[in-house]
Amino acid sequence: MSSFIEKIKERAKQDKKTIVLPESMDRRTFEAAAQVLKEDIANLIIIGTEEEIAKNSEGLDISKAKIINPFTYEKTEDYLNLFVELRKNKGLTYEDAKKTALGDYMYYACLMVKAGDADGVVSGACHSTANTLRPSLQIIKTKPGVKLVSSFFVMVVPNCEYGENGVFVFADCGLEQNPDSEKLAAIAQCAAESFELLVEKEPRVALLSHSSMGSAKHADVDKVVEAVRIAKENAPELKLDGELQLDAAIVPSVGASKAPNSPVAGKANVLVFPDLDAGNIGYKLVQRLAKAEAYGPVTQGIAMPINDLSRGCSAEDIVGVVAITCVQAQAK
Numbered sequence: 001m002s003s004f005i006e007k008i009k010e011r012a013k014q015d016k017k018t019i020v021l022p023e024s025m026d027r028r029t030f031e032a033a034a035q036v037l038k039e040d041i042a043n044l045i046i047i048g049t050e051e052e053i054a055k056n057s058e059g060l061d062i063s064k065a066k067i068i069n070p071f072t073y074e075k076t077e078d079y080l081n082l083f084v085e086l087r088k089n090k091g092l093t094y095e096d097a098k099k100t101a102l103g104d105y106m107y108y109a110c111l112m113v114k115a116g117d118a119d120g121v122v123s124g125a126c127h128s129t130a131n132t133l134r135p136s137l138q139i140i141k142t143k144p145g146v147k148l149v150s151s152f153f154v155m156v157v158p159n160c161e162y163g164e165n166g167v168f169v170f171a172d173c174g175l176e177q178n179p180d181s182e183k184l185a186a187i188a189q190c191a192a193e194s195f196e197l198l199v200e201k202e203p204r205v206a207l208l209s210h211s212s213m214g215s216a217k218h219a220d221v222d223k224v225v226e227a228v229r230i231a232k233e234n235a236p237e238l239k240l241d242g243e244l245q246l247d248a249a250i251v252p253s254v255g256a257s258k259a260p261n262s263p264v265a266g267k268a269n270v271l272v273f274p275d276l277d278a279g280n281i282g283y284k285l286v287q288r289l290a291k292a293e294a295y296g297p298v299t300q301g302i303a304m305p306i307n308d309l310s311r312g313c314s315a316e317d318i319v320g321v322v323a324i325t326c327v328q329a330q331a332k
């Protein structure tokens with residue numbers, strides 16, 4: 001376990017938050033829950049029926065978790081009414097709300113957070129990102145002043161001198177499929193804030209491309225160049241630059257040769273990918289080939305922390321994302 005995640009766990013313990021785990025159909029949820037409770041990182045609510053809980057938690061101590069059966073819980077009616085109220089402009093009926101929230105615990109979990117009964121949600125070990133994040137986009141929405149929810153991974157690369165001693169934020173690797181320049185600029189600014197909150201160091205943001213400072217010509221490059229312009233205009237105080245190839249962004253000698261005047265080249269610790277193909281493939285390459293810890297997709301720009309996981313995650317990854325969710329909730 002890296003010192004990054006140990007520090008995050010310590011921060012989570014200082015002001016304990018309540019996190020909902022809706023995936024009672026997956027054994028890893030309970031393995032993670034037992035660990036979170038043993039280490040006293042967070043208060044946990046697990047959503048599920050008695051059968052689901054019993055089947056998947058056998059042999060694990062989750063006695064300190066609050067178990068909520070949505071079919072019998074006394075507040076379910078309030079949550080359903082809240083759902084109807086929030087989505088009335090979309091024509092959501094009570095019957096549809098009931099079917100949706102009881103048929104998909106992610107909706108139920110988001111409603112609990114929206115109602116103020118929990119501080120965050122972690123899910124996605126056995127649900128796709130689209131199905132995990134759609135309920136949060138519909139119910140929790142963006143935080144004030146932010147137009148876009150996006151996502152990032154905290155990557156902790158072992159034996160790595162690049163980034164912040166091997167710690168990076170990679171964005172967006174989970175949500176926005178083909179961001180235009182304006183969205184890319186927003187992702188970069190949010191990623192810088194996420195880095196500052198979680199890593200507690202100054203972010204140095206590189207907007208990645210297959211080109212460094214004009215070395216290639218293509219509309220895809222132009223998109224990144226324009227994103228850099230917008231981000232610099234919106235946040236002139238940020239250390240942010242591009243367009244940069246990955247080696248120019250993180251390797252000091254290559255940065256000095258390909259982008260000699262850049263304040264970020266060779267030193268970037270926040271990597272912003274031009275689209276979701278690059279971001280998702282990029283994080284999985286680093287996770288699997290460099291054996292990096294990969295925590296996410298963590299959301300940014302959302303009003304309350306509702307975070308996703310890869311279906312390839314381990315129970316330990318879930319524990320890490322729960323701790324990160326607590327630290328985000330402390331900052332709300």
Ligand SMILES: CC(C)(COP(=O)(O)OP(=O)(O)OC[C@H]1O[C@@H](n2cnc3c(N)ncnc32)[C@H](O)[C@@H]1OP(=O)(O)O)[C@@H](O)C(=O)NCCC(=O)NCCS
Binds near residue numbers: 297
């Ligand atoms: C997350 C995702 C499902 C949302 O798109 P969608 O299902 O088509 O959702 P919609 O466009 O119908 O939007 C649903 C709601 O979310 C909102 N929304 C969608 N994307 C948003 C964003 N990035 N930020 C803020 N709100 C957003 C919409 O405005 C809409 O709100 P409304 O229903 O209140 O009007 C989609 O972006 C997606 O599939 N992303 C890729 C996920 C993925 O497969 N990742 C790879 C593995 S990690």
Ligand SMILES: CC(=O)OP(=O)(O)O
Binds near residue numbers: 124297309310312
């Ligand atoms: C983040 C991600 O790629 O999720 P999954 O592996 O579940 O598709």
